Amino acid sequence: NAGVMQNPRHLVRRRGQEARLRCSPMKGHSHVYWYRQLPEEGLKFMVYLQKENIIDESGMPKERFSAEFPKEGPSILRIQQVVRGDSAAYFCASSPRTGGALRGVYKNIQYFGAGTRLSVL
Amino acid sequence: DQQVKQNSPSLSVQEGRISILNCDYTNSMFDYFLWYKKYPAEGPTFLISISSIKDKNEDGRFTVFLNKSAKHLSLHIVPSQPGDSAVYFCASLTQGGSEKLVFGKGTKLTVNP
Numbered sequence: 001n002a003g004v005m006q007n008p009r010h011l012v013r014r015r016g017q018e019a020r021l022r023c024s025p026m027k028g029h030s031h032v033y034w035y036r037q038l039p040e041e042g043l044k045f046m047v048y049l050q051k052e053n054i055i056d057e058s059g060m061p062k063e064r065f066s067a068e069f070p071k072e073g074p075s076i077l078r079i080q081q082v083v084r085g086d087s088a089a090y091f092c093a094s095s096p097r098t099g100g101a102l103r104g105v106y107k108n109i110q111y112f113g114a115g116t117r118l119s120v121l
Numbered sequence: 122d123q124q125v126k127q128n129s130p131s132l133s134v135q136e137g138r139i140s141i142l143n144c145d146y147t148n149s150m151f152d153y154f155l156w157y158k159k160y161p162a163e164g165p166t167f168l169i170s171i172s173s174i175k176d177k178n179e180d181g182r183f184t185v186f187l188n189k190s191a192k193h194l195s196l197h198i199v200p201s202q203p204g205d206s207a208v209y210f211c212a213s214l215t216q217g218g219s220e221k222l223v224f225g226k227g228t229k230l231t232v233n234p
Contacts, residue, residue: 004164033221042125042210042224043165056219091164095220106153106172108220112164 004094004113012119013082021077021116025094032075033093082120091115124148127225140198142228144211151213156196159208201232
């Protein structure tokens with residue numbers, strides 16, 4: 001059972017270019033989360049998607065960032081006109097969302113991919 | 122406004138001894154608390170979780186304690202092994218809605234042989 005797959009692992013872009021980050025969830029998972037980690041920081045939530053729907057984008061910057069999770073294919077995080085401040089590690093996670101909890105044990109664990117390290121020159 | 126705080130950036134312990142990693146939170150609405158371990162150049166790996174209605178959860182060498190009145194939790198690793206050397210993140214979530222994780226900044230644990 002393959003885990004969460006992210007590609008590319010490393011991405012170098014010049015200022016003003018576009019960055020596309022891909023995430024394939026674990027088999028059987030239809031819920032995807034994107035997080036960003038700046039240097040020396042924890043991971044910060046960006047967006048939560050189900051197939052063909054954005055459920056929560058409260059952590060997404062208002063401009064230049066967008067995300068999708070089409071019916072077929074991976075989830076895509078797209079950053080237009082990248083700036084140096086976008087340099088970070090971007091992590092994708094998937095979860096089964098099967099029902100919350102059972103006897104106090106949380107069931108919707110998010111499993112993370114290895115991340116994409118974006119460097120903006 | 123940091124809702125989950127890990128005040129110790131690093132911790133160093135001897136192999137075989139106990140490692141105690143601490144985490145404080147401010148949001149009393151959190152329903153679950155999770156610990157993730159992260160090696161360099163890899164994604165976070167889930168370790169253990171605890172419900173806000175419990176005060177202890179144990180899984181092998183890992184035990185998490187929750188003190189809800191103090192809004193504090195801790196992860197105990199006994200005995201510590203060199204392979205436990207990693208960055209440990211405390212994370213919290215509110216059940217229902219998106220259940221997005223709110224992370225602390227992490228504590229880098231080094232277990233010396």
